[in-house]
Amino acid sequence: xxxxxxxxxxxxxxxxxxxxxxxxxxxxxxxxxxxxxxxxxxxxxxxxxxxxxxxxxxxxxxxxxxxxxxxxxxxxxxxxxxxxxxxxxxxxxxxxxxxxxxxxxxxxxxxxxxxxxxxxxxxxxxxxxxxxxxxxxxxxxxxxxxxxxxxxxxxxxxxxxxxxxxxxxxxxxxxxxxxxxxxxxxxxxxxxxxxxxxxxxxxxxxxxxxxxxxxxxxxxxxxxxxxxxxxxxxxxxxxxxxxxxxxxxxxxxxxxxxxxxxxxxxxxxxxxxxxxxxxxxxxxxxxxxxxxxxxxxxxxxxxxxxxxxxxxxxxxxxxxxxxxxxxxxxxxxxxxxxxxxxxxxxxxxxxxxxxxxxxxxxxxxxxxxxxxxxxxxxxxxxxxxxxxxxxxxxxxxxxxxxxxxxxxxxxxxxxxxxxxxxxxxxxxxxxxxxxxxxxxxxxxxxxxxxxxxxxxxxxxxxxxxxxxxxxxxxxxxxxx
Amino acid sequence: xxxxxxxxxxxxxxxxxxxxxxxxxxxxxxxxxxxxxxxxxxxxxxxxxxxxxxxxxxxxxxxxxxxxxxxxxxxxxxxxxxxxxxxxxxxxxxxxxxxxxxxxxxxxxxxxxxxxxxxxxxxxxxxxxxxxxxxxxxxxxxxxxxxxxxxxxxxxxxxxxxxxxxxxxxxxxxxxxxxxxxxxxxxxxxxxxxxxxxxxxxxxxxxxxxxxxxxxxxxxxxxxxxxxxxxxxxxxxxxxxxxxxxxxxxxxxxxxxxxxxxxxxxxxxxxxxxxxxxxxxxxxxxxxxxxxxxxxxxxxxxxxxxxxxxxxxxxxxxxxxxxxxxxxxxxxxxxxxxxxxxxxxxxxxxxxxxxxxxxxxxxxxxxxxxxxxxxxxxxxxxxxxxxxxxxxxxxxxxxxxxxxxxxxxxxxxxxxxxxxxxxxxxxxxxxxxxxxxxxxxxxxxxxxxxxxx
Numbered sequence: 001x002x003x004x005x006x007x008x009x010x011x012x013x014x015x016x017x018x019x020x021x022x023x024x025x026x027x028x029x030x031x032x033x034x035x036x037x038x039x040x041x042x043x044x045x046x047x048x049x050x051x052x053x054x055x056x057x058x059x060x061x062x063x064x065x066x067x068x069x070x071x072x073x074x075x076x077x078x079x080x081x082x083x084x085x086x087x088x089x090x091x092x093x094x095x096x097x098x099x100x101x102x103x104x105x106x107x108x109x110x111x112x113x114x115x116x117x118x119x120x121x122x123x124x125x126x127x128x129x130x131x132x133x134x135x136x137x138x139x140x141x142x143x144x145x146x147x148x149x150x151x152x153x154x155x156x157x158x159x160x161x162x163x164x165x166x167x168x169x170x171x172x173x174x175x176x177x178x179x180x181x182x183x184x185x186x187x188x189x190x191x192x193x194x195x196x197x198x199x200x201x202x203x204x205x206x207x208x209x210x211x212x213x214x215x216x217x218x219x220x221x222x223x224x225x226x227x228x229x230x231x232x233x234x235x236x237x238x239x240x241x242x243x244x245x246x247x248x249x250x251x252x253x254x255x256x257x258x259x260x261x262x263x264x265x266x267x268x269x270x271x272x273x274x275x276x277x278x279x280x281x282x283x284x285x286x287x288x289x290x291x292x293x294x295x296x297x298x299x300x301x302x303x304x305x306x307x308x309x310x311x312x313x314x315x316x317x318x319x320x321x322x323x324x325x326x327x328x329x330x331x332x333x334x335x336x337x338x339x340x341x342x343x344x345x346x347x348x349x350x351x352x353x354x355x356x357x358x359x360x361x362x363x364x365x366x367x368x369x370x371x372x373x374x375x376x377x378x379x380x381x382x383x384x385x386x387x388x389x390x391x392x393x394x395x396x397x398x399x400x401x402x403x404x405x406x407x408x409x410x411x412x413x414x415x416x417x418x419x420x421x422x423x424x425x426x427x428x429x430x431x432x433x434x435x436x437x438x439x440x441x442x443x444x445x446x447x448x449x450x451x452x453x454x455x456x457x458x459x460x461x462x463x464x465x466x467x468x469x470x471x472x473x474x475x476x477x478x479x480x
Numbered sequence: 481x482x483x484x485x486x487x488x489x490x491x492x493x494x495x496x497x498x499x500x501x502x503x504x505x506x507x508x509x510x511x512x513x514x515x516x517x518x519x520x521x522x523x524x525x526x527x528x529x530x531x532x533x534x535x536x537x538x539x540x541x542x543x544x545x546x547x548x549x550x551x552x553x554x555x556x557x558x559x560x561x562x563x564x565x566x567x568x569x570x571x572x573x574x575x576x577x578x579x580x581x582x583x584x585x586x587x588x589x590x591x592x593x594x595x596x597x598x599x600x601x602x603x604x605x606x607x608x609x610x611x612x613x614x615x616x617x618x619x620x621x622x623x624x625x626x627x628x629x630x631x632x633x634x635x636x637x638x639x640x641x642x643x644x645x646x647x648x649x650x651x652x653x654x655x656x657x658x659x660x661x662x663x664x665x666x667x668x669x670x671x672x673x674x675x676x677x678x679x680x681x682x683x684x685x686x687x688x689x690x691x692x693x694x695x696x697x698x699x700x701x702x703x704x705x706x707x708x709x710x711x712x713x714x715x716x717x718x719x720x721x722x723x724x725x726x727x728x729x730x731x732x733x734x735x736x737x738x739x740x741x742x743x744x745x746x747x748x749x750x751x752x753x754x755x756x757x758x759x760x761x762x763x764x765x766x767x768x769x770x771x772x773x774x775x776x777x778x779x780x781x782x783x784x785x786x787x788x789x790x791x792x793x794x795x796x797x798x799x800x801x802x803x804x805x806x807x808x809x810x811x812x813x814x815x816x817x818x819x820x821x822x823x824x825x826x827x828x829x830x831x832x833x834x835x836x837x838x839x840x841x842x843x844x845x846x847x848x849x850x851x852x853x854x855x856x857x858x859x860x861x862x863x864x865x866x867x868x869x870x871x872x873x874x875x876x877x878x879x880x881x882x883x884x885x886x887x888x889x890x891x892x893x894x895x896x897x898x899x900x901x902x903x904x905x906x907x908x909x910x911x912x913x914x915x916x917x918x919x920x921x922x923x924x925x926x927x928x929x930x931x932x933x
Contacts, residue, residue, distance in 0.1 A: 244931055403861055
């Protein structure tokens with residue numbers, strides 16, 4: 001038996017006196033008339049955060065949550081009920097509520113366990129236990145002192161350190177029995193720089209599925225602070241962004257949030273099963289320029305968006321979404337895969353036991369091309385070079401997306417010249433992906449701080465890309 | 481399991497449940513005291529509800545929700561610790577208190593930490609008419625959602641649907657602190673929405689409509705939500721792009737609300753003491769034209785945000801946040817007030833029922849007040865920087881000519897600085913959207929940069 005499964009049973013089942021037989025009993029109870037399938041999602045989560053602001057670590061927070069989400073599926077209908085009491089009577093009661101949606105499914109059968117024991121992509125260690133509370137406070141103070149020492153114009157520094165330790169166990173009527181122990185840490189530095197009455201903000205962060213041990217490394221946190229301060233100082237000198245249509249070069253790494261918005265969401269299985277995405281029914285069609293290949297990969301070790309198994313117990317995989325401009329596949333959870341007669345891709349994710357799983361991204365990025373980044377910038381007469389973004393959003397039906405640059409520069413005659421502020425990029429996913437004309441050889445994944453929201457549920461994700469050139473993108477600014 | 485109970489039994493259960501939460505709160509305050517905390521404050525809460533989604537005429541999802549938990553803040557002198565847990569078992573609660581105390585051992589001394597003064601605690605608790613439990617079982621909710629979606633799909637221009645949802649729920653909470661203050665609150669909430677799609681292929685558009693109220697009886701008829709969603713979707717079809725130009729921008733009521741939200745965020749304590757607001761130091765200054773008034777009415781009967789006390793236990797009261805265009809003060813809880821050397825405005829946890837009063841030339845009929853403008857019915861993206869007031873967001877809407885919607889537009893951005901937008905407000909319409917905690921009618925801004933192709 002896998003280490004994760006053993007540990008999950010001790011943490012989640014043993015306290016309530018539950019064994020494998022009880023899981024079978026609850027699943028059998030769940031499979032009432034006309035219920036096709038169902039699953040039990042056991043979860044316990046510990047979370048902590050420490051925040052330094054104006055020179056002091058003023059407060060810290062600890063959260064603890066546990067429970068079981070019980071899902072019944074009948075045809076394309078889904079019922080969910082949950083309980084925070086992990087004992088047999090509560091599980092049986094919640095299954096009765098969950099199966100109440102059943103009307104026109106075929107009664108399924110509970111299969112014998114087939115254990116999922118995929119390769120663990122991260123160590124199960126408690127990420128917050130590796131450092132004492134006094135050391136955490138001390139780390140934040142060191143980072144504060146360092147950030148302030150970088151430039152006298154730095155007037156405010158906020159540093160936050162957060163960790164989550166989660167154990168999940170999935171038992172499903174299709175025989176799935178899988179568990180995962182997931183660490184996640186994150187460090188953020190946000191600064192305000194002030195000069196001659198003007199104030200600007202800069203922020204950066206990093207993290208992943210490991211412990212605080214990684215973040216304590218001086219070079220790690222210094223790089224984060226350096227970047228936050230650099231951004232704020234750059235913006236102090238920035239002019240208002242120009243408005244209109246122009247060539248845009250996106251820097252490597254975090255600007256991959258464009259792909260997440262413009263391509264990723266539109267390729268989630270649920271939207272395509274319902275036919276409401278701009279990419280619905282277009283598998284095999286040309287949806288992007290030839291130089292564009294985009295994948296979603298949940299299997300990269302220790303990345304923020306990675307999972308050894310997803311929240312339905314399916315091992316994660318690398319899914320090719322667009323290959324040389326051709327749409328190849330969607331990201332699927334079990335329900336949508338089965339309704340679309342395809343395979344689950346390990347993208348079934350949920351915020352917690354109290355939420356339903358749905359197809360979600362893991363780490364989504366564009367594969368590298370052949371161009372040197374300097375060559376790409378050098379090819380632009382007049383345009384915008386955007387290297388950092390505050391985030392974005394998309395309307396998956398029309399394909400329209402928006403994202404806001406937090407650090408951008410003008411390109412004039414093949415050279416990066418002045419910083420500009422307030423640039424918003426807007427476009428239509430399928431349209432913009434056809435306007436990619438150069439792809440750099442410098443693929444970079446983001447530093448590990450992405451959060452994706454869908455239908456009110458937040459999950460950690462990764463994004464990435466090489467330097468990209470897009471012709472004719474609309475830039476919103478205040479200057480003509 | 482979590483049907484909203486019939487009113488007589490729910491009334492009985494409510495008091496019993498509030499008693500239980502109060503005893504949890506008192507127990508935690510006692511534990512904190514006996515473990516050496518100088519002060520403590522606790523919220524214990526529980527909620528339950530039901531949500532259904534119907535899509536293409538059939539049930540899609542049925543969710544039962546049932547949550548509870550406690551939120552504990554302890555003080556050891558001026559050192560603070562905070563913890564929460566998501567169940568009410570004795571073991572979890574005991575661990576939660578210990579965690580909070582552990583954290584308070586290591587955080588640094590902050591002279592601004594501590595409870596609000598005893599004399600500020602709420603002492604009267606009028607019934608705010610927030611409790612309207614009715615028997616909304618899964619069957620009834622499904623029937624209602626089917627009516628909504630069917631009304632929306634009646635028009636042949638509607639080609640697909642993301643479904644109609646109906647949800648109802650109730651929430652109870654007890655807040656207490658070591659002054660001996662105990663405050664109870666309870667409320668119900670019902671909502672319904674519909675998301676529809678018109679057009680096909682590249683020409684697809686979607687839009688939605690919703691309503692949300694304290695009482696099921698106050699929700700608009702299900703047919704209206706469906707029809708409104710259809711009408712909003714269909715009018716977006718064949719949207720055009722625009723060139724880049726300066727023009728007047730009329731924000732529709734549901735979007736205009738977000739502008740008032742940006743004001744509230746920029747005058748809120750944490751943004752001010754972190755020096756991250758462009759409105760720092762603006763109290764007492766003229767931010768808006770003289771006809772602009774913005775009020776907060778925290779004890780409004782059936783209000784979306786109503787409550788008798790804030791998250792510090794401080795008694796709420798009506799106030800005018802903007803009077804004759806002048807910002808009268810900030811939005812502060814006890815902690816942020818101390819950081820700024822000011823008095824709390826009973827806004828710990830946020831604002832409660834904020835209203836922008838109609839005014840300006842032509843407020844009775846905002847559309848008729850403009851010759852040519854961009855009517856914005858949707859904004860997208862995170863392009864609002866409170867530190868500078870820079871506003872640059874994606875938008876969709878309509879070109880309005882001579883008081884009529886001329887044609888739909890999409891893929892434009894609108895940009896300006898919030899300070900200029902506030903000063904350049906031409907009117908606040910009487911067409912108030914009453915569904916949210918912040919309520920406003922249409923807002924006309926004199927000039928913004930609209931960027932398109």
